Amino acid sequence: MATLPVDELHITKVFGPHLSASVRGSTLDEPERLVKTHCCFCGQQCGIQLKVRQNEVIGFEPREDFPFNRGMLCPKGVKRYLQGSHQDRLTRAFRRDPSADGGFSPLPYDEAIAVVGREIGRLQEKYGNAAVGVLGGASLTTEKTYLLGKFARTCLKTPFIDYNGRLCMVSAGAANKKAFGIDRTTSPWSDMVGTDVIWVAGSNVAECSPITTNYIWQAREFGARVIVQDPRITPVARTCDLYLPVRPGRDAALFAGVLAIMIDEGWIDRDFIDRHTVGFEQVAEYCREWPLARTAELTGVPPRSIERAAELWGTAKSSFFFHARGIEHHSNGVQNSLGTINLVLASGRIGKPKSGYGTIVGQANGQGGREHGQKCDQLPGWRDISNPEHRKYVASVWGVDEKDLPGPGVDAYELFRKIDRGEIKGLIAICFNPKVSLPDNQFVTRALEKLEFFVAIDFFLSDTARHADIVLPGSLQEEDEGTVTQVEGRVIKINKAVDCPGEARQDWRIIQDVARALGRPKGFTFEAPREIFEELRRASKGGVADYSGITYEKIERQNGVFWPCYDADPRTGEPTPDHAGTPRLFEPGSYNPVAKGSGPFYFPDGKARFNVAEYRPAVDDVSDDYPLFLTTGRVVSQFLSGTQTRRIGPLVKQYPEPRLEMHPRLAEKLGIADGEWATCETRRGAITVRAMVVTTIRPDTVFVPYHWGGEKSVNRLTVAAQDPISKIPQYKVCGCRVRRADGPPEYAAVLEPQQ
Amino acid sequence: MSVPAHLEFFVDPGRCIGCQACVQACSECDTHRGDSMIHLEYVDRARSVQTVPVVCMHCDRPTCAEVCPADAIKRTADGVVQSARKPRCIACGNCVMACPFGVPELKLDRQIMMKCDMCYDRTSVGKKPMCATVCPSQALFFGTREQMHALRPQSMPTNEFQFGAQTIRTRVNVMVPRRAGTAPLVDVTAAMNAEPTPRTVRLRVVGPGTSGAPVAGDGDPFAAVEI
Numbered sequence: 002m003a004t005l006p007v008d009e010l011h012i013t014k015v016f017g018p019h020l021s022a023s024v025r026g027s028t029l030d031e032p033e034r035l036v037k038t039h040c041c042f043c044g045q046q047c048g049i050q051l052k053v054r055q056n057e058v059i060g061f062e063p064r065e066d067f068p069f070n071r072g073m074l075c076p077k078g079v080k081r082y083l084q085g086s087h088q089d090r091l092t093r094a095f096r097r098d099p100s101a102d103g104g105f106s107p108l109p110y111d112e113a114i115a116v117v118g119r120e121i122g123r124l125q126e127k128y129g130n131a132a133v134g135v136l137g138g139a140s141l142t143t144e145k146t147y148l149l150g151k152f153a154r155t156c157l158k159t160p161f162i163d164y165n166g167r168l169c170m171v172s173a174g175a176a177n178k179k180a181f182g183i184d185r186t187t188s189p190w191s192d193m194v195g196t197d198v199i200w201v202a203g204s205n206v207a208e209c210s211p212i213t214t215n216y217i218w219q220a221r222e223f224g225a226r227v228i229v230q231d232p233r234i235t236p237v238a239r240t241c242d243l244y245l246p247v248r249p250g251r252d253a254a255l256f257a258g259v260l261a262i263m264i265d266e267g268w269i270d271r272d273f274i275d276r277h278t279v280g281f282e283q284v285a286e287y288c289r290e291w292p293l294a295r296t297a298e299l300t301g302v303p304p305r306s307i308e309r310a311a312e313l314w315g316t317a318k319s320s321f322f323f324h325a326r327g328i329e330h331h332s333n334g335v336q337n338s339l340g341t342i343n344l345v346l347a348s349g350r351i352g353k354p355k356s357g358y359g360t361i362v363g364q365a366n367g368q369g370g371r372e373h374g375q376k377c378d379q380l381p382g383w384r385d386i387s388n389p390e391h392r393k394y395v396a397s398v399w400g401v402d403e404k405d406l407p408g409p410g411v412d413a414y415e416l417f418r419k420i421d422r423g424e425i426k427g428l429i430a431i432c433f434n435p436k437v438s439l440p441d442n443q444f445v446t447r448a449l450e451k452l453e454f455f456v457a458i459d460f461f462l463s464d465t466a467r468h469a470d471i472v473l474p475g476s477l478q479e480e481d482e483g484t485v486t487q488v489e490g491r492v493i494k495i496n497k498a499v500d501c502p503g504e505a506r507q508d509w510r511i512i513q514d515v516a517r518a519l520g521r522p523k524g525f526t527f528e529a530p531r532e533i534f535e536e537l538r539r540a541s542k543g544g545v546a547d548y549s550g551i552t553y554e555k556i557e558r559q560n561g562v563f564w565p566c567y568d569a570d571p572r573t574g575e576p577t578p579d580h581a582g583t584p585r586l587f588e589p590g591s592y593n594p595v596a597k598g599s600g601p602f603y604f605p606d607g608k609a610r611f612n613v614a615e616y617r618p619a620v621d622d623v624s625d626d627y628p629l630f631l632t633t634g635r636v637v638s639q640f641l642s643g644t645q646t647r648r649i650g651p652l653v654k655q656y657p658e659p660r661l662e663m664h665p666r667l668a669e670k671l672g673i674a675d676g677e678w679a680t681c682e683t684r685r686g687a688i689t690v691r692a693m694v695v696t697t698i699r700p701d702t703v704f705v706p707y708h709w710g711g712e713k714s715v716n717r718l719t720v721a722a723q724d725p726i727s728k729i730p731q732y733k734v735c736g737c738r739v740r741r742a743d744g745p746p747e748y749a750a751v752l753e754p755q756q
Numbered sequence: 757m758s759v760p761a762h763l764e765f766f767v768d769p770g771r772c773i774g775c776q777a778c779v780q781a782c783s784e785c786d787t788h789r790g791d792s793m794i795h796l797e798y799v800d801r802a803r804s805v806q807t808v809p810v811v812c813m814h815c816d817r818p819t820c821a822e823v824c825p826a827d828a829i830k831r832t833a834d835g836v837v838q839s840a841r842k843p844r845c846i847a848c849g850n851c852v853m854a855c856p857f858g859v860p861e862l863k864l865d866r867q868i869m870m871k872c873d874m875c876y877d878r879t880s881v882g883k884k885p886m887c888a889t890v891c892p893s894q895a896l897f898f899g900t901r902e903q904m905h906a907l908r909p910q911s912m913p914t915n916e917f918q919f920g921a922q923t924i925r926t927r928v929n930v931m932v933p934r935r936a937g938t939a940p941l942v943d944v945t946a947a948m949n950a951e952p953t954p955r956t957v958r959l960r961v962v963g964p965g966t967s968g969a970p971v972a973g974d975g976d977p978f979a980a981v982e983i
Contacts, residue, residue: 028786060784063889074890076780207773211892214773218893222908234954234977236773236805244955246977301981629983637775651783655776665802667983675802696803696954700981 203327268315382544
C-alpha cells in the first residue's frame with residue numbers, strides 16, 4: 002500500500018522541507034573539535050573540517066591540507082553543515098498512518114524492523130524472491146554500496162537491485178568499458194595544469210563541479226586553449242577560446258565531423274593508433290559520412306568553429322578531454338561518450354603527464370558507487386555478474402554457493418516498469434528519490450502506488466519516502482565513517498563527526514537489522530565500516546577495480562589512494578603492502594592483470610578499442626508540434642533531487658525556484674517577459690514556472706533545472722527514453738513547446754519556494 | 757596582531773563564476789554572523805553570466821573614513837580599513853553614499869555600518885580571509901605578489917582606480933590583462949557605459965597598448981540560430 006497517506010501539503014507541514022536557519026549557534030560557541038572529512042555532495046569530494054560541539058555540527062573550517070581543493074569549497078560545501086540538527090531530521094521510525102498528523106506515526110525502531118522482516122518475508126514467500134527489489138545510491142559510502150549489493154544477492158536472493166548512478170554515470174562507464182576495459186578517469190586533475198588544450202563537452206563545470214574550474218582556468222593561465230561544447234554559455238564558456246554552441250542531442254555527429262577533418266589533415270597519431278589500438282579503420286569510414294557541411298547543418302555549430310576545433314585538438318601536443326551529463330544523458334549517451342574517446346585515441350594523447358581523459362562524476366561516490374556491486378549487472382571489484390569465474394570468486398568470499406547467486410537484474414527505470422506490471426511487489430530504497438529524479442516521473446509515482454510493501458531508509462522524508470509503508474531513520478554522511486572514491490579515482494575517507502540522533506541508525510546497521518529480522522543474518526554481522534571494508538578489499542582483489550592494497554591508514558597517510566591498489570604484485574604475487582596506488586592509467590610499459598604485460602589497456606591484447614560512435618536522432622526530438630529543445634541540469638546552490646539542499650535556508654535563498662531559461666529572441670516571439678509565468682509542455686505533461694530571459698542560451702532551446710518535486714518538477718516533462726546499452730535516461734533533450742501562462746499556477750499561492 | 761605587509765588580496769573578476777561560495781562563507785564569520793560583507797552581482801544577467809565580487813578595497817585614503825562625522829572608521833597601520841566602531845557610529849549613512857566601490861552597508865536594525873574588514877580575525881593571525889580560502893575559481897586570492905605573478909602570467913595587479921576626477925589607491929588589487937608598459941589604471945566611470953556581450957565583459961583599462969579593440973568571441977554565437 003504505497004499511495005500517499007494524506008495529501009502532499011499535509012505531509013509537508015509536518016515533515017518539510019522546512020528551511021534551516023542561515024547559520025547555527027552563537028558566536029560564543031567554541032567548537033570542541035574539528036573533524037577532517039569531505040563534503041557530502043558532489044563527486045569532487047572537497048576536503049572540509051566540521052566544527053563539532055556537544056554532538057552537533059555547528060560550522061565548518063576550510064581544509065587546506067587536502068590536495069584536491071586546498072580549502073576551496075562551493076556554496077553547498079560551505080552550508081552543508083546546516084543539514085544536521087535540522088527540524089525535519091527523522092529521528093524515529095515511522096509507519097504509514099492516514100489518521101496521523103502528516104500521514105505517518107512513529108513506532109519503536111525494533112518494531113519497525115520486525116514489520117519490515119515480516120512483510121518482506123511474506124512477499125518473498127508468496128511471490129518468490131525476485132518479487133522484492135532494492136534501490137541504492139551513489140552518495141552512499143562504498144562500504145554501504147558493497148553491503149547493499151551483497152544483501153540483495155545473498156540475503157534477499159533477488160536479482161533486482163540497481164542504483165541512482167543509473168541516472169548519472171552509466172553512459173561514461175559503459176563507453177570506458179568498451180574502449181579501455183576499465184572505467185575510471187585516467188589522470189589526477191593536477192595533470193591538467195600545463196596541458197595544451199582542454200575540451201569540455203556537456204559540462205557546466207562552474208555550477209556542477211566548481212573546484213574543477215580552478216584547474217581549467219589555471220591551465221588556461223599557462224597557455225591551454227579551452228574548448229567548450231554546450232547549448233548554453235555557462236561560466237566556463239564565457240572565457241573559453243572556442244565555444245561550440247551545439248544543438249542538444251547532436252554530439253556524436255559533432256565528434257565524427259571533427260575526427261573526419263583530423264583524419265583528412267593528418268592530425269592524428271598514426272604510430273599510436275597502429276601500436277596501441279584496434280578498430281580505427283571502421284571509425285574512419287564512419288566519419289567519412291560526416292563532411293563539414295553536413296556536420297554543421299545537423300549540429301548547429303558553424304563550420305569555421307568545427308574546423309577550428311579539429312585544428313586546436315588535432316595539432317596539440319598535450320590535452321585533456323572532459324565530459325559530463327550534457328553528452329551522457331541521452332538515448333545515444335554511450336555513442337556520444339565513445340565519440341569523445343575516439344578523438345582522444347586518435348590523438349594518441351593518453352597515459353602520459355599533462356594528457357588525460359575523464360568523465361566528471363556527479364555524485365559523492367559516483368565512482369566508488371559504480372564499482373562494487375549495487376549495479377544490476379555487477380559484482381564487487383567491477384566484476385561481471387554473468388561471468389562464471391567472477392561469480393565463483395565472489396561467492397567464495399561471501400561463503401555462498403555460486404549457484405545460489407542470482408543473475409543480472411534490470412536498470413532502475415525498468416525496475417519501475419516491473420513494479421508497474423506487478424512483477425515486483427516489494428521495494429527497499431535508500432539514497433534515491435526517483436519521484437523527483439527519474440524522467441516522466443508521474444509514471445514513477447503511479448508505479449510506487451502499486452507496491453504492496455515499500456520501506457524507505459532516509460534521514461529526511463524525501464518525496465519518494467512519502468509513499469513508504471515503513472520509514473527507517475538512516476544516517477547523514479557526518480554520522481558514519483567509510484570510504485568514497487572521488488572524481489579522479491582517489492579513494493578517500495569520510496570521518497564520523499557526530500552520533501545519529503534519537504533512534505536513527507547508521508545505514509549499514511539498518512541493512513543488517515533487516516537481514517536479521519528476515520532470519521538470514523549470515524554475512525551481515527559486521528561491527529564497523531572498517532570490517533566491511535576489509536571484506537570489500539578481499540572481494541575486489543583480482544578484479545579490475547582492485548582495492549586490495551587500500552587500508553584506512555594508507556588513505557589517511559597519503560591523503561587518498563588511487564585505485565587499482567594491489568596488496569600483492571599482480572605479476573609475481575609478492576606482497577606489496579606499500580603499493581601507493583595508480584594515479585595515472587595507461588602509462589607506457591604499465592602492467593595490468595588483464596593485459597598481463599601485453600600493453601597498457603585493460604584487454605588481453607593490451608590495446609584500446611576504437612568504437613564506431615554513431616549519431617542517432619534523439620527520441621521525441623523537436624517536431625512541428627513540439628518545436629523547441631528542452632534540456633535540464635543543475636544550479637550551483639542545489640544538489641540532485643534537493644532532499645538535503647531544499648532544506649538548507651541560505652542555499653534555497655540563493656536560487657529559490659526553478660526558472661525557464663530562454664533567449665530574448667524566443668521570448669519576444671512568444672510574448673514572454675523576464676520573470677513572467679511560462680508554461681512548458683511536452684508529450685508527458687506541462688509545468689508552469691517563471692521565465693528567465695537571457696542571451697546565454699541557444700534561441701531554439703530552453704533550460705529548466707531539475708532539483709524540485711511535484712508541480713515544479715521538470716522531470717514531469719522529460720522522456721523515459723534510455724540508451725540501449727547503458728540504460729541512462731535521455732534527460733538532456735526532448736521536444737517541447739512554450740507559451741505565456743495565463744496567470745500564476747495554482748501552486749504559487751500555496752507552496753513555499755523549497756517545496 | 758596585524759596583517760603582514762607581504763600578503764595581499766587580489767580580485768580577478770574574469771575568474772568569477774558567481775557561485776556565491778564567498779558570500780555564504782562570509783556569513784559564517786563570528787564577528788558578523790548571518791550577514792555577508794561581500795557584494796556579488798551580475799554585471800547584466802540578461803546579456804552575460806559575468807559576475808563581479810566586491811570586497812572592501814581598503815583604500816589608502818578611505819573616503820568612508822574621510823566623510824564620517826563621528827570618526828568611527830579607522831584604518832589600522834597594516835592598511836586594513838576596519839568596520840565602524842560601535843560606540844562611535846551614528847548610522848548616518850555618509851560612508852554608504854560616499855564609498856566609490858559601494859562597499860559599506862547600513863544595518864538599520866543594529867544602527868551601525870558594517871563592511872568587510874578582510875577577515876581581520878583570521879588575517880591578523882596568519883590565516884587567509886574566508887572568502888579567498890573557499891573561492892572555487894580563485895577569483896578571490898590572498899597571498900604574495902610573487903605567488904600571483906607565477907600563477908597568473910596573463911594578467912597583472914592594479915590598485916589604482918579612476919572615479920570621475922577622483923583617483924584612488926587601495927590595499928586590495930584587481931587583476932587586469934597584462935600589457936607592456938606602466939601599471940594600468942582602471943577607469944571605472946568609463947566602464948559604466950560599456951555594454952556586455954554574451955561572451956566578454958571588459959574592464960576599461962587605461963594605459964599603453966590598451967585599446968578597446970574587440971576580441972574573438974565578442975560577437976553573438978547564436979546569430980545564425982533560427983527559431
